[in-house]
Amino acid sequence: MEKVSVVLIDREVQSLQRVRELLEDAPGIEVVDRSTDLHELDFHLSQRIVAVILVGPGYQIEDVTPILERHSVDLAFVSVILLAEEVSAGHLRQALKLNVRDVLEVSCSREDLLETIQRAYEISRKVYSEKVLLGEGITRKEGHPRARVVVVFGPKGGCGKSFLATNLAVGLEVRKKGPVVLFDMNYQSGDVAIMLGLFPQYTVYDVMADIDGLDKEMLSRSLTPHGSGVKVLPAPLEFQQAQFLTDRATGKMVRLLAQMNNFIIIDTDSSFSDHLLAVLDQADHLCMVASNEVPSIKNLKLGLQILGKLNFPEEKILIVLNRAGTKVGLSPEEIEETIQRKIDAAIPSDKVVPISVNKGVPVITQYPRSPVSKRLFQLVELLSAEKVGRGR
């Protein structure tokens, strides 16, 4: 049976937890997000992806009225159910006028709650399929356009992921495509901050400690600014802290960042971790980085096979060959033959890279005319073009 995706929004973490417990193990229901931030209501309504949003009782009808008025059309696709301490007839009338699907007393039984969610879901699904049949638009159309999420991955350490992620982020700012956030998701041994010569006050560990209570202002204040304009969300300073970071929080972090920026560049480690899977769901582009050595290409091929099994859309993948053209390595033709795909970008090997890495400055601003930077800028243009990917 298809599960109903439910989002919970309330002012207090404790009351979110109470409703969460009521829905625990409920058959056919999956709580995909919880938040104390009303911006999430705005966001989920404009996305039209989740089926049901439960709001309250800490937030009352007056708090949500402006958002619901703005999204009156979206409310046909996404059902909002208000939870209130007490429901009066006037209250109900007011809510129905706003296209709220139902109002429930928070002290209602679990059965009532489940039944209301199910009913609300069925109404939305019916509207949705009718609109699809009629060929009417069902895509989001309001709010801040969601950022492009670029994941830089490569199933082998040392192939140049962090070098690429840092330079792409800075390159996008140089070409005025910002605001750009660079998220270091290599939680165990991230080195984005050091590659950019930064000494962060806060890391992802501090920011994700209270992910449900985190609002946009707080998040913005916690990012570390780089001189180029890029804002960095650095990996934890101590590797033991990585174990406290959940994939749910990682996914939510990207969703939140995507509401406030034009680009999110995510640096990763070399594993198909739950964190990676949580962000792949949201990725618009996946740069698969490999160097031109046999083990790296073997792992690239394996990685592409895994992505295929995960049904990750092929047109979102960009193959980036790093340290291309070294005489001892494989030729691009040999690599394309092995992986059965075209290489989308080839970045040469050059000593300017380790020089810049060691200085903590990006190549793309330190040596903008070097062949490495020229290729990096081409990739920046490709990522910021209207239509990206092979689309074949």
Ligand SMILES: Nc1ncnc2c1ncn2[C@@H]1O[C@H](COP(=O)(O)OP(=O)(O)O)[C@@H](O)[C@H]1O
């Ligand atoms: N194109 C290149 N030319 C020369 N050295 C490079 C190049 N790309 C990466 N390197 C070097 O390789 C090292 C590993 O790169 P890094 O980005 O940290 O890899 P990863 O993040 O995949 O583990 C860096 O110290 C960098 O100096």
Ligand SMILES: [Mg+2]
């Ligand atoms: Mg790295």
